[in-house]
Amino acid sequence: xxxxxxxxxxxxxxxxxxxxxxxxxxxxxxxxxxxxxxxxxxxxxxxxxxxxxxxxxxxxxxxxxxxxxxxxxxxxxxxxxxxxxxxxxxxxxxxxxxxxxxxxxxxxxxxxxxxxxxxxxxxxxxxxxxxxxxxxxxxxxxxxxxxxxxxxxxxxxxxxxxxxxxxxxxxxxxxxxxxxxxxxxxxxxxxxxxxxxxxxxxxxxxxxxxxxxxxxxxxxxxxxxxxxxxxxxxxxxxxxxxxxxxxxxxxxxxxxxxxxxxxxxxxxxxxxxxxxxxxxxxxxxxx
Numbered sequence: 001x002x003x004x005x006x007x008x009x010x011x012x013x014x015x016x017x018x019x020x021x022x023x024x025x026x027x028x029x030x031x032x033x034x035x036x037x038x039x040x041x042x043x044x045x046x047x048x049x050x051x052x053x054x055x056x057x058x059x060x061x062x063x064x065x066x067x068x069x070x071x072x073x074x075x076x077x078x079x080x081x082x083x084x085x086x087x088x089x090x091x092x093x094x095x096x097x098x099x100x101x102x103x104x105x106x107x108x109x110x111x112x113x114x115x116x117x118x119x120x121x122x123x124x125x126x127x128x129x130x131x132x133x134x135x136x137x138x139x140x141x142x143x144x145x146x147x148x149x150x151x152x153x154x155x156x157x158x159x160x161x162x163x164x165x166x167x168x169x170x171x172x173x174x175x176x177x178x179x180x181x182x183x184x185x186x187x188x189x190x191x192x193x194x195x196x197x198x199x200x201x202x203x204x205x206x207x208x209x210x211x212x213x214x215x216x217x218x219x220x221x222x223x224x225x226x227x228x229x230x231x232x233x234x235x236x237x238x239x240x241x242x243x244x245x246x247x248x249x250x251x252x253x254x255x256x257x258x259x260x261x262x263x264x265x266x267x268x269x270x271x272x273x274x275x276x277x278x279x280x281x282x283x284x285x286x287x
Contacts, residue, residue: 022038037062038055119147137204158196163202169213173276174273194220211275247271247273
């Protein structure tokens, strides 16, 4: 803080400057001065104790607001980085296996090969396009169904899929790629290692202003020690933990993911977020 008592001390470069006494207080963020605020008087030796307190109080208030704005900007940048990480995590093995499966159907079942190729194109387009961070649940499910069609070609007749989504939930806004990592985890870690018939179920409904989506599988389950690590946020990769962090960052700690798993019955992952409706897009509107 600097207190100016006279016009000579101020050294104003403008002719006939009326500013004389004053108090200048720096604005801080992260221990760096990013600006100043000044209260000035038009007479010499006119700065009072009240002027100093007012200037100091305003500077503190503005400094806090600047820091909050920077924190919010950093949060948005982090969320964008996390979304990019999710988009970039398409497994090369999955892509390689899918292409091989399509090639195998080219002679034996061209229609099936064409359908799988369309699903792969949809999945790749959604994964790499610069789409909005918020989209409807229906749009998110479109990409998931494309992924599941490819997955069924790997599982064969072993995999059954049940999707039960209330009509009102279709127009709910969800963060992009918030549901697909849960489905991928259920298939790759829950069902694929299992011998015998596999079931994947997706349920979505609205309850008391909250959108609830549950992904359930009858797979091998998660070992208790591993489940504890996941719930503590120490899991490897950017799938489930990334989704949970994004949801709690966007909507608060009362929302996010909960996981229940039993190695005898399978795993259920529930996603909760506040219900916000979005007009359904017409086919072809997705970019």
